[in-house]
Amino acid sequence: xxxxxxxxxxxxxISNPHFDPAAPYGEAQxxxxxxxxxxTAKATISAWPGYxxxxxxxxxxxxxxxxxxxxxxxxxxxxxxxxxFKALGGAYAVLRLLVRTIEAKKxxxxxxxxxxxxxHDDVVRGITVCCATDGNHGRSVxxxxxxxxxxxxxxxxxxxxxxxxxxxxxxxxxxxRCDGNYDDSVREADRTAQAEGWTVVSDTSYPGYTEIxxxxxxxxxxxxxxxxxxxPEPPTHVFVQTGVGGMAAAIAAxxxxxxxxxxxxxxLADPDRSACWLESFRSGAPTPVHxxxxxxxxxLACGEVSLLAWEVLKPLACATVSVRDxxxxxMMRRLADPLPGDPVIVAGESxxxxxxxxxxxxxxxxxxEALGLDADSRVLVFGSEADTDxxxxxxxxxxxxxxxxxxx
Numbered sequence: 001x002x003x004x005x006x007x008x009x010x011x012x013x014i015s016n017p018h019f020d021p022a023a024p025y026g027e028a029q030x031x032x033x034x035x036x037x038x039x040t041a042k043a044t045i046s047a048w049p050g051y052x053x054x055x056x057x058x059x060x061x062x063x064x065x066x067x068x069x070x071x072x073x074x075x076x077x078x079x080x081x082x083x084x085f086k087a088l089g090g091a092y093a094v095l096r097l098l099v100r101t102i103e104a105k106k107x108x109x110x111x112x113x114x115x116x117x118x119x120h121d122d123v124v125r126g127i128t129v130c131c132a133t134d135g136n137h138g139r140s141v142x143x144x145x146x147x148x149x150x151x152x153x154x155x156x157x158x159x160x161x162x163x164x165x166x167x168x169x170x171x172x173x174x175x176x177r178c179d180g181n182y183d184d185s186v187r188e189a190d191r192t193a194q195a196e197g198w199t200v201v202s203d204t205s206y207p208g209y210t211e212i213x214x215x216x217x218x219x220x221x222x223x224x225x226x227x228x229x230x231x232p233e234p235p236t237h238v239f240v241q242t243g244v245g246g247m248a249a250a251i252a253a254x255x256x257x258x259x260x261x262x263x264x265x266x267x268l269a270d271p272d273r274s275a276c277w278l279e280s281f282r283s284g285a286p287t288p289v290h291x292x293x294x295x296x297x298x299x300l301a302c303g304e305v306s307l308l309a310w311e312v313l314k315p316l317a318c319a320t321v322s323v324r325d326x327x328x329x330x331m332m333r334r335l336a337d338p339l340p341g342d343p344v345i346v347a348g349e350s351x352x353x354x355x356x357x358x359x360x361x362x363x364x365x366x367x368x369e370a371l372g373l374d375a376d377s378r379v380l381v382f383g384s385e386a387d388t389d390x391x392x393x394x395x396x397x398x399x400x401x402x403x404x405x406x407x408x
Contacts, residue, residue: 003364005327011360012272012322013367014281016314021265023315025256032214032308033221033253041218042225044112045092050080054223056230061339062355066362068377072235073355074227077346077386082143084299084348084385085223085247086136086203091144092219093201093212094129098148101127115148124149128198131155132178132185134243134298135164136350136388137203137216142173144201153198157185159294159301163389181293183303204244205308213246213308220250227380228258235264235380237373241353242268242277242320243302245309247384252316264380265318267371269357271295272322276305277313281320286310296325296396299350299385319371321357325349329396331356336397336404346401348385348393355381 001013045051055075063071076085095112102110102120110120128151131141138154145152152173156165157180165175178185186204193200205213228234238255240248248268256263270278274293280286286305293301331352335345358379361367368374387393387401394400399407 001367001370003367005324005360006363009324009326011324012278013319013361013370014278015319015370016281016317017284018314019318020315022261025253026315029253029312029315032312033217033250035257037214037218038221038225038254041092042222044095045088045219045222047112048080053226053230054079056227057343057345059342061342062359063379065339066358066379067375068362068373068379069375070378071358072227072231072380073345073383074223074380075345075383076223076351077383080143082136082139083388084136085220085382086140087143088219088222089203089216089246090131090137090140090201091147093215094141094144094150095148096215097129097199097201097212098124098127098150118149121149125151127151128153128196129201130189130193130198131200131202132157132182132189133160133168134182134301135160135167136299136385138168138173139171141201142168142171146172155185155189155192157182159292160298161389161392163391164298167388181291181303182301183288203246204302204304204306207307210308213306217246217250217308220247221254223382224251224254225258227382228254231380233378234259234262236377237371237379238264238266239269239354239358239379239381240266241297241300241350241382241384242270243300244304244306245277245313246306247382248317249306249309249312251382253312256316265372266313266316267318267357268313268320269323269353270320271297271300271353272324274301274303275320275322276303278320278322280305280310297328297350297353298389300353321361323353323356323360327356327360328352331359332393333397336399344404344407345383346386346393346404347383348388349396351383351385
């Protein structure tokens with residue numbers, strides 16, 4: 001379905017041909033994300049120093065504009081001081097890798113406290129983790145490596161900003177820039193890891209590499225659980241941005257396992273310049289998109305869906321909506337200068353695609369009808385990052401994040 005967004009630009013909504021609101025959370029989905037693994041992730045991460053649930057912010061002004069009953073924004077900008085939800089995934093996967101390696105080599109079940117105290121440095125210091133990143137996942141992996149004591153090399157592609165590169169280096173990681181786009185850097189990280197004996201800690205999965213991404217996604221589920229715990233009523237709709245799809249899959253899995261047949265409809269928001277989920281739903285199977293994938297929404301600039309995320313979202317996601325860069329920028333500015341009654345929010349360029357998608361379809365009657373969106377709908381969106389590229393944020397919004405917050 002093609003339609004005009006509030007900015008007067010063209011948008012597209014593609015329904016997922018596999019979506020089944022009555023489908024059980026089956027064996028294929030349980031093999032990726034399940035309650036037992038989530039309980040382990042929740043217990044582990046919530047015990048880390050500095051853990052606190054991030055805020056869930058009500059946006060009554062934007063809800064009224066969208067013609068829905070309620071709109072809540074899960075604000076991940078304060079997560080562990082890293083500025084994004086990615087802190088929940090990469091660092092947790094690093095820790096799980098270290099625990100498994102220590103047990104394999106020493107026959108003991110290492111605790112987090114023992115690893116932090118250096119009791120297993122004889123093993124940990126010999127481990128190097130690596131990954132490809134658009135910025136935030138690499139920062140999380142680097143932070144986890146520094147926190148738990150192993151080595152780290154991060155691969156970034158040609159268009160990742162110097163600011164994001166320096167933010168990763170600040171956690172002690174070596175950063176290597178590759179030619180090409182994000183998917184090229186994924187392949188380079190995999191090739192180098194195999195040659196050097198390193199371990200890839202990726203937030204995407206591909207043939208032959210599926211176990212560690214499960215840990216990453218399981219960490220992301222905590223964000224969805226926190227939001228559900230804080231909501232006064234269950235949501236009817238979730239609009240969530242997609243890169244490879246790991247975050248969206250974690251949210252959809254938590255919602256379906258928690259609410260069963262009452263689970264909200266999950267609508268994916270895809271940057272129109274890297275719309276791999278839109279094309280995959282159009283074709284009915286994982287479908288890559290090619291080119292430089294040069295979207296301002298850098299954390300979403302991915303041309304290939306994660307195979308694990310596809311397994312989860314195939315029956316659980318309702319549809320995908322395309323989002324243009326100018327729509328994302330407009331939404332960043334609206335959150336910085338909000339409607340009466342709404343809080344001031346600092347949101348990075350990759351944080352707002354879900355919210356932009358909501359506002360886009362809300363003004364188009366056939367799209368609203370297709371998604372079951374009406375005056376009684378209760379919508380949840382996930383603000384996945386704050387100003388993780390401060391210079392770009394100031395350029396796009398016209399004020400620095402500190403200036404925006406000071407005006408709140």
